[in-house]
Amino acid sequence: MAENKSIPKTMWEPIAHEERNKEKISRPSVTYWQDAWRRLKQNKLSMLGLIMIAILFTLAIFGPMIANHTYSDQDLNLTNIPPRFEIYKIDKDTFVHVRRDYTLIQVSEDGEILGKVEETEDNIFQRYRAYKIEGKDIKLDYSLAAKNKDKPNAKKFMLLSDGEELIPYKKVFNKTYWFGTDALGRDLFIRVLYGARISLTVAIVAALVNFFIGVLYGGISGYMGGKVDNVMMRIVDIVSTVPLMLYVIMLMVVMGAGLKTIIIALGLTYWVRMARIVRGQVLSLKEQEYVLAAKTLGASTWRILIRHLIPNAMGPIIVALTMQIPSAIFTESFLSFIGLGVSAPMASWGTLASDALGGLRTYAYQLFFPSIAICITMLAFNFLGDGLRDALDPRLRK
């Protein structure tokens, strides 16, 4: 018996090193969010999207601060200069660019805009303009333009220096105005940057409205259930059946056009989708045991909602959020495009595109830059949203 009771000495010896580590969790313990971040990092497109959004925010916030002119500064002498153009050499250090309306702009060899050249003669019947630059007689003959009207690639003008035809010296980028200038001689780059501010303001507002109104509304509706749910959801139905455009137009009558109107209109309507998503999530989550446990322990409804239900529905919420932001930006651009947006001279990407439309045939770059900005932002948010959806889905967790 005594033998049975005693534990063999060997049992008291420390176990081998390997044995001791057997029970240790080899993977570091990660929270849900750390894991999601880890998986998001693996998704290259999402990271690209995230970086692009970061760059956009940086440019929108700091870009206009360091620029030396604002979105409304005009120079009516320097209208419609493209971002890249052909230059002609007049003299050793004198170069000119021929604008599409057949007038001359003096530029430097590497593409800095120096100013408009005043013509000495403007003959609209024989279709030429004469200039005097550095003592040379320059004649810009655009009579070919009418003859070659339907041939986009044909020669449209001749630049003659003392009777000798000049050939393009080289093509340069515009160093003064990176994206060129618009019809009133405003710097398009600065205007696109300011446009980014508006678009991102709208994005932030849409996100906040979604987050605070949509999530809480859906959460309360889902958790309360019954009659409360019924009434709240019918209100949502009513709000969502009235088109956004109608809200905007009605608000404009009351408050006048502007960013404020658009933001309020977005605030009135954009939480609806989010409310539905959160309600759906909460409906299934509230049957979980931890909710029962919390209730048993006497937690208040508010606490259950804020501490238990909403954090557990965070995945779908964030995904819906990243998808709603680009849609809000796009809505703003669209409203501005059709003239319901910010008032001039402030410009959002939508109004910039709308302004450029009139000169689309001749000055396509004015439409190109705001459109590309809209595209990049849309893509960036969508990439990020896609990646977040995968990263936050617990079933895809490895």
Place this chain on the structure above:
Amino acid sequence: MFKRSFALLLVLGAFAGCANQTEPAPAEDQEQPKDQAEEPAPAEDKEMVLRWNLGSDPKTIDPQLNSASDGGHIINNTFEGLMREVNGKLQPAMAESYEVSDDGLTYTFKLRDAKWSDGKPVTAHDFEYAWKRALNPETGSEYAFQMFYIKGGQEYFEGKGKVEDVAVKALDDKTLEVTLNAPTPYFLNLTSFYTYMPARKDVVEKDPEGWAKNPELAVSNGPFKLAEYSTGDKIVLVKNENYWNVDAVKLDKIVASMIVDQSTQLTAYESGELDAIDEVPTQEIPRLLAEEPTFQILPLLGTYYYIFNVDKEPTNDVRVRKALALAIDRKAITEQVTKRGETPATGYVPPTLKLSNGKEFREVAGDYGIDPNKAQVEEARKLLAEAGYPNGEGFPTLELVYNTSENHKAIAEAIQEMWKQNLGINVTLTNQEWAVFQDTRHQGNFSIARAGWLADYADPMTFLDMWTSYSGNNDAQWRWQKYGNDTKLNPSNKRFEELIEKAKTVTGEERDSALLEAEKIMMDEMIVMPIYYYTDPTLVKEYVKDWEKTPLGHWYFGNAYIEK
């Protein structure tokens, strides 16, 4: 429409293709079927259709109610007054002949045997009815004041007189007698204007508001009649077979589309979907001038200006108004922003309008110290400082209202920047839809508003008499007596009105000096800020012949034809 013609093209193409197969293939075989398919059918059995862009949807096409140029285009083609201006010459139209009494006060018109589009004869009673209708205060015609030349007209409109005392009378079915308050040198011109066109009592009374736009109700006496009106889309006019001079009308149909966007219009024109447009995107004008042979810039009697609300702070101070008017560079606006070859404006009445001695009104009246070629920054700043806003300090942010259009927006943005740079004041821009905008202006709910005025007849009076206290078009609210909602009074308007009324009763040099002084008062008060005198850029395909634009800028297609 599109589908059908496309199918036709395919069928024709197929036939052409068949024919070619039996023949030895020439070198350019590929091209041939296409060419044949595109050839139009012989002109005899094909409808001659003109596709023209009207632009915006007119508020009304009722001759007595209309006051806008879009409605004027349609009315000029559907209705006909006693006279009509063709190729710049005034010709008898509904009137066969007319007599003027020696004192120039009584006009007796003999009407020709003309019919309405429903076959009933056009009688002098139709004119009498229409003219009295325009003067009836209940009709609410904004252009009633165009009729104030007629004795008793103004009294009736203002409720001080009776309808029987309006001196227009149909002596019989074919004779119309009109007595004027004063000899009016341009009265015959006026009878070609839309407010003076006839209307049928039985038709108007069926639906006083909507008869003109309803193809089932509308009757007209001009070369065309209304066949279809689809709101916001198009107006279809067809040849009026009952028109007295129907042989001269060669077009079978006019499709007037309502494309507002200038860029869309130009695209439609360049791709051959439209034959005539008169609005083009500003940005494209330099290119069109250089490249497009059918692009023409026609002269137009009109002024583009901003109205100041003389009842509202701070534009109720004449120094502020003057400062604003002096601080803009008109040459830069016309050359760099509008680009239509306009002349910078230094007065309200546009050039080419003449005084009785043949001299140009504009040259005699002078420029009121406005430099057309640059902004007078120093003077403007001084005036603004005198008004209590040195360097623009303390100046409230004003609202500048314009109706939605790329062109108006660009001008507004340029002027906004000029005021900011030159005076240091801030202005916000608000665009409004045309119908809303017209109300805003009429009711004076603005500080500064964009406006343009096109002549209704070739006389300086058409620009000046709109600023009388009883004119519905006095949008600056510059009135010395109460009118509608305008209860803030501006005594300076009284002398102006006296001069206008005097000019309507006298002739010759006396009239000239009254008109000149009237414009001087108006410009000294600077109730409006003239910016430029209009031009009319027009694109009409070369196969459209004999189309016309009256000096007032109204299209007329009564003699036009298409020759492809």
